[in-house]
Amino acid sequence: MALKTTEVEAKGGPSRHRSLGLSDEQALRIYEVMRLARAVDERMWLINRQGRAPFVISCQGQEGAQVGTAAALRPGHDWVAPYYRDAGVVLWFGMTARDQMLSFFARREDPNSGGRQMPGHFGSRKLHIVTGGSPVATQLLHAAGVALASKQRKEDAVTNVYFGEGSASQGDTHEAMNFAGIHKLAVVFICENNGYAISVPQSRQMAIANLADRAAGYGFPGVVVDGNDVLACYEVARQAVERARRGEGPTLIEAKTYRFTAHSSDDDDKRYRQAEEVAIWRQKDPIQRYARYLRDAGTLTDQREAEITDRVTVQVDEATEYAEQAPDPTPDDLTTFVYKQEVPS
């Protein structure tokens, strides 16, 4: 059943984003990045199903948790260590639709990896996006290390690290939270809890209802937030980022959300979850919910919506066209950059 528009309003009314310190333009910018992340993702599935690209891994359904929390950071100053669904995070941090499409088509010009990694393996030194591989949870320790360096140099940068609840079962998750807690590092641990580690439901991953409860064991706060309410995500992230910047240490944010697609283009989610369950969550689509709020607040007019739709569509079209025609790497590219400083042997 459809959520009533009043649900979002009930948490603060039509000026909720202003009470959080967001201008109308900032609120719309968040909306546009969420729309862009979704549109790029939808286009990737289309192209994949046409057989023009081999693999997609999706952000759909989790854009609110991603953009809402990333919006609490200062891009270019702060750092993010995303995981493979975090298209919304990296778009907020300065990546473009073209960057994503170059990665999707594995082109030489792909700024993440030069066509070496599967899509979703984001990384940009210039944009302060820590490169990620496919083994999960390793990035939590990297984030602790990035934050340690900030502390050693007495800088106030904050590092947001993102992971699914599946990654919470890995030892690196424990080791990272433990270390960050000991040294009161400026890390915000953001779990996008979408309920499944591929097919395994949360009840078979942990014996507790809220992952955020674990934060107590590391000596810092844990917060549960509705991951499909982008302003709620922004609010808790802003508090966590401010706390981290003051030198008071980490926060664990558990954003309860859902992935609308299968795990990847190679997965069949009908084998492990009911279509009805997916349908219920689609009613809670973070983009639609936010759009309803912005319209009720008078911030998103029909004209603004049309402008945003135009811009998003143009970006996705241009990115797709550019990337699909961009050159592949050459066989000579196979052996470059094994080391920064090659030593002949």
Place this chain on the structure above:
Amino acid sequence: MAVKTVIEAIREGMDEEMARDPSVFLIGEDVGNRGGVFLASDGLFKKYGELRVIDSPLAESCIVGVAIGAAVNGMKPIAEIQFADFIAPAMNQIIEEAARFSYRTAGDFNLPLVIRAPWGGGVHGALYHSQSIEATFGHIPGLKVVVPGTPADAKGLLKAAVRDPDPVLYLEHKRTYRLVKGEVPDGDRVVPIGKADVKRDGKDLSLIAYGLMLTYCLEAAEQLAAEGVSAEVLDLRTIKPIDQAAIVATARKTGKVLVVHEDNRFAGIAAEVMAIIMESAFDALDAPVMRLTGPDVPAMPFNQVLEEAFMPNVDKILAKARELAAY
């Protein structure tokens, strides 16, 4: 030049690099107030403070993973794994992360990261304080692996590792720590990674080794000289990237080569050295290339009889070298 031990040379190397560059820091178990279980970092905690000499929790993946992140953000970490035998929990971070950062970003990221690990046997360390790990990690593109055997090389390669823009696994042989003494040049002397070193000139046969086995080969060469056999001793110093030119040069010079290591035999470093010689110096050989290695058992046992049965030693090297010389 002063005579120093290997452990003193390592400590001096770290001290000088930390003094030279404020981004260099040390992280590991017991490296702080305790000064390391072998005292490699003795005095550094007091000198540089708790932000640059960090006692980590007992968690190897944490040590390496945090070091990776710090290297991403402009620092130059030296991560200490207390014993090479305990590096396995960090292998995911070393192999899947550190070694692939540059390649998987087409050079956008690089990691100036040193991972120090005491390795090797002959110290009654049993299965879990004696292991050799150089072949395991030498197989991983993206890592550099160095194995100094003398105090001068230990210090010079430590400096090179700290200044290298890529991840370097720096293996220090425990038995050499206080056993091996030697002159260490004063001043800022860097030993380049990837360069082997002829530690003794000879013309009849070549002994190729590294770590503790270098010392044993030099002793064997001395005895061989008394028997009228002139043995050249090549110290590899770096496992990856291996110095192919130096290996081929000594093979061409003597025509007879014995490779010695205490690591397991199968797919060990000797196998790679032998393959290099077969590819590039076959026509110069006067005998089959030989190897003397640890056996293919998991690691050396605690019992002294069994430990000695595992370890190559001077007598075993001499026996094999005489066999080679007689060819």
